[in-house]
Amino acid sequence: MVSCEAPNQKLNYVFSCHLLAQVQIKIGKLDGERKKPDYKEIIENPILNFSGAFQHLDLYVTAQIFANNQELCMPVKTSYKYIEKEPWVWDEWLTLPLRISDLPRNALLVITVWDIESPKSGDVPVCGSTISLFDRYGEFRQGPLEIRLWPNRVGDGNLKSTTPGLLSDQRELEIEELSQNVDEGINSGQGNGLEEFPMLDELDRLAKLSKYYADGHMIKQEWLDKITLQKIEDTIKNEKVNSKFFFMSVELAQIECDSVKYKVLYYEENAERIVQIIPHNDLFVVNDPELELDNIIESKNRKLEHTEQMILFDMNLKPDTDSKSQLQKIISYPMTRPLKREEQTLLWNYRYYLTQNKKALSKFLQCFDLNLEFEGNTLMELMLKWQPMDIEDALELLGSKYKNYPKIRSYAISRLKNASNDDLILYLLQLVQALRYENFLSTNSLNIKSITSGSASGLSTTNNSVATSAVPINISSNISSTSIKQTKSDDYDAKNFEYSSSPPLASQTMITNRNLLYQIEPQNTFELNLKSFLLERATKDEIVALCLYWFVKVEINDSKVLSSSASTINLFGQSPSLANAHASSSSSNIAGTANHYSTNNLSARTNFQIFMDELLESLRDGDATARSIYSSITNQEKFLKALNEIVKAVGREEGRMEKKLNKLISLLKSTEKSSFDLMNLDSPIPLIIDPSIKIYGIDSDKTKMFKSNLMPCKFVFKSLPSKHFMDPEYAVIYKIGDDLRQDQLILQMIALMDKLLKQENLDLKLSPYKVIATGVKEGFLQFVDAVPVSNILNSSEYRSIREFLRKNNPSSIDKYGIKAEAMDNYVKSSAGYTVITYILGIGDRHYDNILMTRCGKIVHIDFGYILGQDPKLFQPTIKWTKEFADGMGGLNGPDGKENKEYEDFKKYCCNAFLQLRRHANLILNLFSLMTDANIPGIALEPDKTVKKLIDRFKLDLTDEQAQYSLIKEIENNYGSLVGNITDVIHHYNTNRK
Template sequence: MEPFSFATSDTLDFPVSIRIINLEGAEPPLRYSTLLDHPELRHIGSNQSTHSDLYVTVQVWAGSKPLTVPVQTAYKAFRNERRWNEWLTLPITYSALPQNARLAITIWDLSPLPAEGAQGNAVPFGGTTLPLFDKDNQLHKGRQKCHVYRHRKADGNDDTKTPAFLPKKRARKGVLEDKEAEELDRMEKLFKKHEMGEIPRVDWLDQLVFRGFEKRGLQSARSSLKLAQRAQLAQDSGPTKPQDPNAPPEPSNYMLNVELPRFDFPVVFADHEYPPPPISSLQPLSSSQSNVILKPPPEVHFGPGISPEQEEDEDSSEEGYTGRLIRVYDPEVAARDNPAESKHRRLVRSQHRNGMLDKDLKPNAKVRDELNTIMAYSPTHVLTPEEKDLVWKFRHHLTRNKKALTKFAKSVNWQDASEARQAVQLLGKWTDIDVDDALELLGPTFDNPALRAFAVERLRKADDEELLLYLLQLVQALKYEHILPKGREGQGQQGQGQEGTAATASSGAHDSSLARFLISRAVGSFTLGNYFWWYVMVECDDKSADQGPDNQAIYGKIAYDFMAELVRQPGGEEVRKTLKRQAEWIAILSRISGEIKESNESIAKRTERVKAFLADPRNELVNIDPPLPLPLDPSVQIVGVVPEETHVFKSSLHPIKVTFRTTTGKTYPILFKTGDDLRQDQLVIQIIALMDSLLKKENLDLKLLPYKILATSTSAGLTQFVHSMTLQAISSKYRANPALAYLKQNNPDPHGPLGLRREALDTFVRSCAGYCVITYILGVGDRHLDNLLLAPDGHFFHADFGYILGRDPKPFAPAMKLCKEMVDAMGGSSSEHYKKFKEYCFLAYSALRKNSNLILNLFSLMANANIPDIKLEPDKAALKVKERFHLEMSEEDSIRHLERIMDDNLNALVPVVIDKLHELVQAFRA
């Protein structure tokens, strides 16, 4: 077979278009006797003039149903011929076309009187249906001559009665023989080949042929008109035969010339491949059940214009039509591996498994580029079988590339014992990998213990400060570890005393390299141990149906192993007592918070009630001796409460502001809230803190200073209270440029820019840029002036992260919250400070895109964390963040895209309306 270059229709993202050229042909005028019998016919335009005004509509049909609205030509007055010469663009692309797509083309005439098939004052002059794909599934292109069926609309059905192309036998049947017409048809086909470049061009000879063909065409038109007149006279003089209303219409002498777009290569139909439906949970029939007589197949009802039976005329037999093919999905096929693909994979891998030459195998320049492309894939990208085979083939060469390990792990068939053994042996030769790759190996995709242990070894090199940034996700990764069920680890070890019991309890965690690592680091650092303990306690407290008893058993066992290991360390008993005191302290605050939330008292009475409770010595909060490390921030040790600075906020959950005295003589205010799951806010704050650390490594300090949040259970938690005001409150207090007025009041400097201290303005500009970019990447929603806060020193920050990953309760919400109050405080959109703000945004976005793999892996580890906006679509959480990074774009294009988002949001009216509506709602509630 000769090489055949072609393109597939599913890749052709180009709108369907057609050029309506002209209408050829003529017919004898109506006799006066006919006009006397039917006087309404004299008012139709085509009966008054042979060049009357007509217009054409085109509509895409498939499956006997319209796919688009009709598109029509513009008005055009005709003189000598009906020629439109107009391109029409249809609202559908070639990639969206099904194989049975066709164009229903109708020519419309005008009549002031109602008639059959009329639409208003438009009556059908004629119609034709043009299929877009031929019998070889190739797209039609170039000029097409379409038969016109008089006084009929194009139906567009699958078994259309107005086909543009007729079989040869049907074209001859019932029509007087015309050798000249046959010759013209042959010449038309040759002209089409010449137009498509299939016949060489000779200019002087082509001109002669064109002139001769034009004269011959005019002569043929006259002769065909005479033949039609003779046929009409013969029919009138002979006996009249009754017409069958169900008989198919005959084509007229009119032909509509149209032109379809031309492409450099043939376009072959290719359907979009959808993923298979989910596998059925039904078990296959047993041998005894398979003998049971099955029910008859269900009856299939076909739509209009679709006939399941083969037509019995001689033309349909020539086209080879054999009825409609219905494909049925078999779930048993998808439940098993494709034997051909499995055999192919084994053959390919066997060539590069034990060969000595594989160790010295190096890729050429082309293969090296392919490997570099694979290495640049994001963690969410799924490798194709060909890419997996390529990575496996050059696995020894890739051991020097630290970014290649995760791709190599994805290319290994870990179910194959021999292949898994080869892969584990190769891990020892691999170069050191980065933390983001180690976190990816701890996700739910990889369950090989040796591979996960290799990732844990990389984490051992991280210091406590870096490990704290990922601790929340590492605790979640324990769900994917192989940990023995509770009760099996202590068998055969009774009666060995306290040390023997602790050693036995820890042996259960030895089944998990990650659990051993986290426990060992947590007992060595009180800060890590504090957060590790509370993260584990929250998982133990989660009794929702999404987690189940197995999850609680796993974390209950880890908590027991942590305490047992802690007791064995020097001073571990004191740390254990400290963690217990923290739990008691949380229980005391939870009790008063629950009582306040359920009471129906006023805010003043609730506040006084909380003050009296905190000042009561029996609750042991006035004086805390010895000092207690604050669970929210273990570096802060509290020695007592300050009851007079207590406040209860007016909201549905009534959070309590409690202020504590610290060992340094300062105060530390916190917010304690019950009835709300703070794990989503805790995740967002943790990601903001991580991004702040990543930006500082790029020497970009955006003054973020995110406040701290700690969930102590699934319905309670602590939040650091930062002295600040919402932009809504600032706008109510200061009318003209409120944010700038607020900053001037707290940071006055007549000689500084905009009348305030340079440091305060710089802090404001930097923090605005940082939070704008970060909240855009995380898809934080429900942004209004009440959750945008400004501290007196110029720090701007966001609060209340109840909607993330693109969710928003308000319609048409902007992708980035950049309000007018923020820009006005910088001096306006044309000021130097706003330009600096945009530069900070671009630098921050570029820096975070470089670390996108780390952020995506952290969200992948949180897939099963029972966080509201993640559990809606757990498998798409990382993909939603990936969309905001626009990794498919270059750095320059991504920055340009971010700038468009900022400009559109700044000039949009919807955010202003949302803020005003929110202000009105809050005022009504007050």
């Protein structure tokens, strides 16, 4: 430390190279106002409704040091602090992991304020700024500073920063240089690129004047200075309010010794000896901006290969043994794996040979540039000659990948038409999600034939003119329009089923064809669309219609539904001019509908709303069957509304559980005197959770409430016997406040896998109970009459699974004193759920959400964590514990050999795994259609959803290798130490509650 004395002053200073203290900064107050997004941005990105840009949320600040355009340390951020209202005040000291002695002369401090918009989009910058830690004279900055922050930018740590932050008398030299550049740009009449954030504003001018005054460069007039300084202060406040910038007060730690403050001057020992040396390496990285671009030579070669002249040479070409092996390998690739150029060439060369392989078409589509006219014609020709795809493979063509190619989607619909209604219901949840990728305006404008054409449905029909050549043509068509009464999307109940239809309007539309219209075969394979297909099935089958209604209604009610871009179609669809012509129709009714639904950027929610409107109209104005279905929907809505009001009223009731239960029963019985009697319905209605069953009332005496925060209610419905369900009662659990869509998806997959296994004569005694979400936060679950395994193990009556089986299924002749049927149920169901929970990555498996029926079947419930997610760390991928093994007699018998039941268990696991691997493409396609659905387990990492399933299916292994991998997984997870500890902790926490 050094002291320099002058006649009237004393200067205390210390060199920076001698200070080992870390850099510290205090984050103070942030002033400014965020610009709120306009309605267009909110429509395109509904998540903005919940971001800090639209409503007040807590923000956080990061600080980081840069030098020479590089980071010198990791960023440090403020801790969480609840801030009730603006301005944001942190008053928190941050210590950066860098000593003052290690700072270079040009060190910069970068400050950024962040907001979290959504888990998917991540952190969003609110504003950012950059200040130099040493001023132009080499003095380390200390004490309070007020800095400017640039909105919607991350602090720029480059030497020529684009986010300079100093406004006071300690402004950085770079700011003044930038200001000079601005002056030069203004004087020369050229733009400075900073019109949105001008540097030479009133705040800068006043800051300079204040600096000149403080430095003694102005003549002081005491009486006038007092007035002027007050005026400057008021002006600064007003300018801040009107400024586009944010302003933050910060404070850099001051250096003191014995209560004496010291200045810190930059100094580096032996700096004169430092020579910059550029190292020489044998290998060095060259930045090639063209590295990721297509090779123009290869692209030209591919186009030449696809020309008409080359086709004649390929029609009779057949692969040799090596090529066949390579083709088979390519066809077996998972759907997410892109093809290399060499693989695409191989598929193209043998395309006529491959037309007999129905599995090859989905891979063959990757060989085409779908924006080229000739290749589009070739594809249409080959698709009609190709061996028809399986339905499970055709689902891939309905995903987002082909959303701009309606003719490819139409081909997929032509394959779906062969599916039975039972199979269709298994895929219906995903087909509803595929509606978000449909271009409804394109469909309406092209005027595809009405689904009820020629029938007595009552819907308006249209006349179609089909293009027979790829040249501009005129199409005369009758465009029907529906005037829809506007209702809240989340209030779709029976009282809102009012629609009015306007008469058809003749319209003359000119289509200017650019590679868009191709000759269409008589089969109309490429005229189909998903909306018409689903409406056709719904008007003919009640179960399909009711399931479809509830699936679509939930999507409409979901405020977080993502936008699905219905961008301009480039191939196999309508031209932009057609959409514009339709939108600008002279009919005000047509124009109003087009404007309401937007022509170029329909949201997924709007797609669902349009579909719902047409579904209800088709049922209401259809034939007798359709009108009967419409009546069932109306009755279901009335029933649910009455039940919902009762449950919510009970939820508001204070008191013990017994009091609430009595209140629930009394409210149910009170409906006997109302217009809608829940106890005894006027006529049977389809059960919402399973429309194949008709119910005619509720048995109030068997109603029950569960002890839980959400207080789910058990209701027993009085049902009519049918060929599918002979019991006189059907028990369900009704929950409000819980999103059941993830459980609904997993139970759908379990039911699908159960059906696939049974088709291979492998019945593993699974129990895929029914689940349906009737809203974003409500729904029904089928009640399963089973006992949690935790209750069995902790019961003084049983103590073990084997004892539970013995007492509920006693036998004097069968092994272990247990009926052979019960032991068979236990072994098979254990194997089935072991494989399924492993494939789907079901997490949080503990003894409370694994149940057991009295006949020995294992049942898994509560699927809050999927695809490898788990609330606890290092959990086993398979829940296979000593308690489960003991239930089937243990791993080994008395003779030391492997127990027969355990041997059967592993055999069932392997057989199930291999059979499901053969249908992996179906499961992958169904999950890929759910990637944009607002399901927590998928929305967290939608781009990795399918990949996680591929990893679990072990599709890169042979069947023998896959079996071995599964057995090793089971054996390695047996008696997992981490799993056992987790079970003990969970049991302890449960007992405490």
